[in-house]
Amino acid sequence: MKEYLGILIIILLSSLVAILIVGISYFLGERKPKKVKLLPYECGMTTIGPSRRRISVKYYIFAMLFLIFDIEVLFMYPWAVITKDLKLFGFVEMFIFIVILLIGYFYVWRKGALEWE
Amino acid sequence: MAEIVFKWIVFFIASILSIFSSVMMVTRKNPVHSALWLVVTFISLAVLYFLLNATFIAISQVIVYAGAIMMLFLFVIMLIHLEKGPEEIGKMTVSRIFAVVLTVLLFVEILVGVYFYRAWTVKPEPMPFGDPKTVGKLLYTKYLFPFEIASVLLLVGIIGAVVLAKRRKM
Numbered sequence: 332m333k334e335y336l337g338i339l340i341i342i343l344l345s346s347l348v349a350i351l352i353v354g355i356s357y358f359l360g361e362r363k364p365k366k367v368k369l370l371p372y373e374c375g376m377t378t379i380g381p382s383r384r385r386i387s388v389k390y391y392i393f394a395m396l397f398l399i400f401d402i403e404v405l406f407m408y409p410w411a412v413i414t415k416d417l418k419l420f421g422f423v424e425m426f427i428f429i430v431i432l433l434i435g436y437f438y439v440w441r442k443g444a445l446e447w448e
Numbered sequence: 449m450a451e452i453v454f455k456w457i458v459f460f461i462a463s464i465l466s467i468f469s470s471v472m473m474v475t476r477k478n479p480v481h482s483a484l485w486l487v488v489t490f491i492s493l494a495v496l497y498f499l500l501n502a503t504f505i506a507i508s509q510v511i512v513y514a515g516a517i518m519m520l521f522l523f524v525i526m527l528i529h530l531e532k533g534p535e536e537i538g539k540m541t542v543s544r545i546f547a548v549v550l551t552v553l554l555f556v557e558i559l560v561g562v563y564f565y566r567a568w569t570v571k572p573e574p575m576p577f578g579d580p581k582t583v584g585k586l587l588y589t590k591y592l593f594p595f596e597i598a599s600v601l602l603l604v605g606i607i608g609a610v611v612l613a614k615r616r617k618m
Contacts, residue, residue: 335503388613394523395609398516399602405508409584421588431599435606444610
């Protein structure tokens with residue numbers, strides 16, 4: 332458990348830096364809010380209609396593909412820790428794993444799902 | 449002794465934070481705010497996994513749930529309209545009553561499970577149990593076949609995503 336103490340220190344340090352950055356600019360910065368300043372800005376024009384519009388389903392495929400390859404990387408993590416002990420065997424099994432996912436990658440590519448039309 | 453006290457403090461903060469953030473997540477009106485509170489819930493759950501010596505699960509909780517799945521949630525919030533008129537809020541529909549009944553039933557089931565399995569007596573497994581090294585040693589030797597099958601499962605996921613979201617050429 333002790334070797335994970337570094338994570339706690341990083342969490343504390345990074346939240347301290349985040350709080351400091353936001354906090355310092357909050358206390359030192361000057362704010363004179365006006366009605367015009369608080370309006371949503373859209374190319375200098377007054378906004379028309381609801382600001383939250385529906386977004387194309389095309390974005391969803393990128394989110395899905397990111398999720399899948401994220402899980403692939405997660406599988407690589409315990410493999411990378413012990414890859415020296417596994418020797419060639421570990422290399423071959425990870426190779427097969429990646430080749431199967433590479434088939435999927437080429438399928439996506441061939442289907443043109445990575446292109447923006 | 450100091451370590452036990454330290455663990456108790458961390459457990460206390462993480463468990464209170466997870467309950468608080470999940471209540472905040474349910475009660476927010478803005479769906480994006482709910483999603484952000486859900487990130488806090490996921491991360492405090494990861495801390496609880498750490499305390500149970502399941503470090504690999506904790507790391508995957510942060511990478512997959514707080515990272516990728518939350519992004520997927522945010523995308524879905526953006527994809528569908530969630531702005532409802534004031535007349536739809538607080539209305540008793542059949543699906544809402546069904547959801548309440550189902551939630552209460554599942555909660556009772558959890559309580560019964562906690563009682564019968566005496567969950568308060570469960571102790572975490574000793575240290576090298578859940579860290580990436582032990583998980584890797586089992587996953588890449590004894591459970592090699594399920595690992596390779598997982599890649600086929602991910603392949604099916606890729607194809608499913610493309611089939612669902614890709615507009616077919618006419």
